[in-house]
Amino acid sequence: MVKKVLEGSHAIAEAVKLCEPGVVAAYPITPQTHIIERISEMVADGEFRTKFSRAESEHSAMSICLGAQASGVRTFTASASQGIALMHEVLYNVSGMRLPVIMAVANRSLASPLNIWCDWSDTFAERDSGWMQFYCESSQEAFDTIIQAYRIAEDPNVSLPAMVCIDGFILSHVYEPVDIAERKLLGKFLPKHRGRKMDFDKPVTQGAWAGPEYFQDFKRDQHEAMRNAKDVIRRANSEFKRVFGRGYGSGLIETYNMESADHAIVTMGSLCGTIRHVIKENKIRDVGLVKIRSFRPFPIGEIKKALNGVRSVGVLEKDISPGLGGALCYEIRGLTKKRSVSAFVGGLGGKDVKTEDILNIFDDIREERRGLVWV
Structure with missing residues (x-):
């Protein structure tokens, strides 16, 4: 592993690059902008091969992730505050369709009054949206948790989206030493993405309409998937510690x-x-x-x-x-x-x-x- 002194946002960008999502949906908002900016630089410099899709709003950014993930592509985006609020509708669609989208959140207060600094009001407003939420103490933990989040979310017993949350400015803009995993080690922990593929010869409907006789069954399955995630998180944390030498308590608490x-x-x-x-x-x-x-x-x-x-x-x-x-x-x-x-x-x-x-x-x-x- 290579140790670098990185801004928290850049640590997340480095982790995303290692996980090789096929689509990154981008819309900047303070204080997460440096995450998307750094990924944009990596793509422009040829370090990171991905479809970098510039959206016109956070609602559209999450909609891009929904479409890409539904067609079988690993995806990533980042947002904060009013951006999370604007994509509220699509967050429920993504989780209800059981799409393992990963989103980094640089936590920031919701207006009004307008404020660009940190609290958890943006993600707490989505605590019942069906997204997993992981909160990080340090830039190193943010780097590690992005990698773990893909492993957890894409597990077939889970298949739910996840937010990796860092305190805006307090972590997103602070510089700390971060151990960067080697790609060959990453392959021992995070398999290549094998999501559902869009097959034009065998088409299926996703995000279908459900009447009263079926809707609750979908929600029950979603609830059970979230319960299943606990064991998957524990296993992912243990396996991550075995491969990289770092772990975080049980994975759920420390x-x-x-x-x-x-x-x-x-x-x-x-x-x-x-x-x-x-x-x-x-x-x-x-x-x-x-x-x-x-x-x-x-x-x-x-x-x-x-x-x-x-x-x-x-x-x-x-x-x-x-x-x-x-x-x-x-x-x-x-x-x-x-x-x-x-x-x-x-x-x-x-x-x-x-x-x-x-x-x-x-x-x-x-x-x-x-x-x-x-x-």
């Missing part, structure tokens, strides 16, 4: 400092790196981290097991469901009814979550603070 912890903080994405630093720097023993890597499918069993021995839990998230609170917190509360779960919302619209904020959150978790805490 824990840190939980061996002797009395309290736990649950979160996702780049916040996990800050929390690891605070725990290590301050030699904290009584608080551990439960990092959710796979938000969809939601790792119910793993989270229950990780939180089994603690007295209190805090959930820190970059989203808000107005009038309810943090959406992730309410999902966690459904799994830990016998424990106190404190709710923390911070980082909306790019608001910085500092190390002193994390220390204050730890104190609130220890005290089992009630109500929503704005960080």
